[in-house]
Amino acid sequence: MGKFCICSCFLTQNIFVRILNCHVEYTCKAQFLQMYHQMLAEKSQSDLEQIILQISNEISRRKNLFSDSLERKSLIQQQYHNLHPHIFTLKESFLAPQFLQLVNYCRQEDATFEGVFHLINETNIERTYTFPVFTEEFCKEFLEEILHFEDSSLPKGRPNTMNNHGVLLEELGFDGFITELRERYLGPVCHLLYPDWCWAGLDSHKAFIVQYSEGGDVDLAYHYDNAEVTLNVALSPEGSYKGGDLFFGAMKNEFDNERLWKSYRHVPCFGILHRGQHRHGAYPIETGSRYNMIMWMRSSSVRNKKCPMCGSVPDLVEVDGYGDGFTSQTVDVCSLT
Numbered sequence: 208m209g210k211f212c213i214c215s216c217f218l219t220q221n222i223f224v225r226i227l228n229c230h231v232e233y234t235c236k237a238q239f240l241q242m243y244h245q246m247l248a249e250k251s252q253s254d255l256e257q258i259i260l261q262i263s264n265e266i267s268r269r270k271n272l273f274s275d276s277l278e279r280k281s282l283i284q285q286q287y288h289n290l291h292p293h294i295f296t297l298k299e300s301f302l303a304p305q306f307l308q309l310v311n312y313c314r315q316e317d318a319t320f321e322g323v324f325h326l327i328n329e330t331n332i333e334r335t336y337t338f339p340v341f342t343e344e345f346c347k348e349f350l351e352e353i354l355h356f357e358d359s360s361l362p363k364g365r366p367n368t369m370n371n372h373g374v375l376l377e378e379l380g381f382d383g384f385i386t387e388l389r390e391r392y393l394g395p396v397c398h399l400l401y402p403d404w405c406w407a408g409l410d411s412h413k414a415f416i417v418q419y420s421e422g423g424d425v426d427l428a429y430h431y432d433n434a435e436v437t438l439n440v441a442l443s444p445e446g447s448y449k450g451g452d453l454f455f456g457a458m459k460n461e462f463d464n465e466r467l468w469k470s471y472r473h474v475p476c477f478g479i480l481h482r483g484q485h486r487h488g489a490y491p492i493e494t495g496s497r498y499n500m501i502m503w504m505r506s507s508s509v510r511n512k513k514c515p516m517c518g519s520v521p522d523l524v525e526v527d528g529y530g531d532g533f534t535s536q537t538v539d540v541c542s543l544t
């Protein structure tokens with residue numbers, strides 16, 4: 208396998224502009240003004256300047272994203288004092304018994320799609336499944352660790368292009384934990400539930416905590432994830448916030464109708480699994496704060512054929528780390544005969 212990569216569209220497309228509440232494409236100012244002239248017609252000159260400045264900042268952030276992240280990670284490794292050091296290595300005792308049962312079933316060679324349904328809860332939303340992932344005790348300690356890190360003066364990266372608040376789990380030192388969770392536990396489950404996305408396995412991820420509270424991010428605009436399958440686990444205890452339900456609509460590229468959107472209320476310690484291209488968003492939080500762990504899981508075999516963000520064959524750019532989960536195929540010259 209080659210190195211992990213991003214698609215070059217990362218530097219020009221799907222740039223979220225909050226003032227417009229949508230994602231835009233930006234290669235240069237002239238293209239942008241022409242492409243979005245209708246949407247921009249009523250904006251004042253100063254609004255326009257604000258929008259372009261925001262986009263340029265986002266593009267610079269993306270250009271430096273991978274090197275900046277490595278720098279933060281190494282600083283955090285040197286200077287962060289863990290509150291609960293024992294939670295940084297995944298142990299089965301952190302996982303809910305029902306989740307372990309589900310994983311054990313999915314690992315069996317004769318496991319069937321139908322057979323899995325007594326171990327998960329179906330929702331009224333197409334191909335989304337929920338089940339407890341972590342124990343209450345683990346969620347409590349995990350959340351305490353996140354809050355402890357947030358309280359520190361160490362640098363924090365933004366989880367994704369739309370959330371401003373939260374924590375990148377790899378930077379905090381949970382990379383081994385999340386890799387094991389993906390490979391040994393979620394992999395077999397996703398393979399059975401989403402054979403169309405996971406036939407070749409899920410070989411990388413991006414994992415982060417999202418945080419919503421009054422005065423911070425309050426909601427999340429409608430979007431699809433840069434993932435084949437997403438797991439979203441609710442970490443906040445019962446009663447710690449109001450509002451903040453998720454809503455799901457159509458798949459990317461499918462006809463969408465707002466009246467058909469369906470909502471889902473998070474349940475503490477439970478995860479919801481959904482396809483990355485299944486569009487969704489989060490309604491505003493009304494009181495308190497909500498923390499969820501998000502795992503965007505990726506399959507290089509699937510995305511190497513078509514970038515989920517631009518829809519074309521990806522134009523690969525090698526980066527350090529997992530990038531966006533694409534892989535470059537390096538040819539072993541010695542093996543050519």
Ligand SMILES: O=C(O)CCC(=O)C(=O)O
Pocket residue numbers: 367370417427432439453487488489499501
């Ligand atoms: O707020 C949530 O629970 C969902 C977050 C989400 O969709 C994402 O980060 O991709």
Ligand SMILES: [Fe+2]
Pocket residue numbers: 430431432487
């Ligand atoms: Fe999402």
